[in-house]
Amino acid sequence: MSADTRRIALLQMTTGIDPAANASAMARAAQEAAGEGAVMLFTPEMSGLLDRDRARGSVHVVPEAESPVLAEVRNAAAKAGIWVHIGSLAVKGATDESGGTRWANRAFVITPAGEIAARYDKIHMFDVDLATGETWRESAAYQPGEAVVTVETPLGCLGLAICYDIRFPALFEALGQRKCDIIAIPAAFTVPTGRAHWHLMQRARAVEASAFIVSAAQVGRHEDGRETYGHSLVVDPWGDVVLDMGEQGGIGFAEIDLARIAEVRAQVPSLANRRPIPTSWAP
Structure with missing residues (x-):
């Protein structure tokens, strides 16, 4: 392993309702x-709790x-x-002016x-009605x-995003301007949107930011009834897929060659x- 290479680990989870x-x-x-020599472990969005029953999960x-x-x-x-x-974890946020408290996806x-x-804290909220009937x-x-x-970090400048954020180029424009070496996009992608857009968007974000993308993902059928796409990815700055974990849970490893960033740029x-x-170009 060269002096510019770092080993990382991704945990692909089927997170349940028991924190x-x-x-x-x-x-x-x-x-x-750590035992396998990784300097950093990446976990998915909502690693601590995945429960679409908010009344049950709220406790x-x-x-x-x-x-x-x-x-x-x-x-x-x-x-x-x-x-x-x-x-990310769901955590209780501060009380707002009305006396209510919303959560943060952090x-x-x-x-x-x-x-x-x-x-x-995740910037873009996933508000959608899918053709499958999921809301x-x-x-x-x-x-x-x-x-x-x-x-x-030991991987250089790490930029943070979460799941649905990937669909909003302005965030990645900002991360690119900060010259991130690596951007993490943990996710709990639905199966229909994952099949259509997951690989496409991950590779595009890597290319436009000239950075490594590391996306640990949820996978499989969860206790709350949802199904997630999996395919935790590591993509290099050229858009090449370094690791694709498919649809099996567990830990995957990838070697990050930091010299590759300067080569691509x-x-x-x-x-x-x-x-x-x-x-004048504005609509």
């Missing part, structure tokens, strides 16, 4: 990933400081000495000391985030060549 079981799965994965949604899932993963990261990117980057290095209204429970977030300097869009 304790989900936390234990992540803790075991952190230990296994487990607590403020960040009270989250047993977050606490267990932080302890596991410190014990294993590994960075962990928790794709990603965490944990250091090998168990400290929180960064947080990112999703994230905005009914979740407060959208407002900040673009990057953090320095030299061949296709789109980040350097970008110009502001003239206001």
Whole structure:
């Protein structure tokens, strides 16, 4: 392995309705990933709880400081000495002006000391009626985030996004302008949208940002009845797929060659060549 190469691990999960079981799965994965030489473990969106019955799931949604899932993963990261990117957890947000409280779909980057290095709240809410009859209204429970977030890691500058964010180029324009080396897009993609768009959009985002994309995903049939697409991916800055985990749960590993980023940016300097869009082009 060259000096520019880093090993990473992705956990492809079928997260259920028991947060304790989900936390234990992540803790075991952190230990296994570290044992296999990975410097960082990536987990999917909603790693701690996936329950479409919000009344049932709400008893487990607590403020960040009270989250047993977050606490267990932080302890596991410190014990294993590994960075962990928790794709996201549902946490209770602050009380708003009306006295109500909405949740946040929040990603965490944990250091090998168990400290929180960064947080990112999902910006774009998945409100949709699919042809399959599935209806999703994230905005009914979740407060959208407002900040673009990057953090320095052993992989370089890591940019954070979550699932549905992938469909909104402006976020990735911002991450590209920050010269991210790697962008994490943890997900719980539905099967119909996954089959149609998952690989296409992941590769496109890698090319336009000239960065590695790491997307740990939920997979299979979950306890709450939903089905997710899987295919956790690592895509290099040229758009080539380095890892595709298919439809099986478990841990996958990939080698990230950081020198590849500079090579691609030299061949296709789109980040350097970008110009502001003239206001006269606006609709």
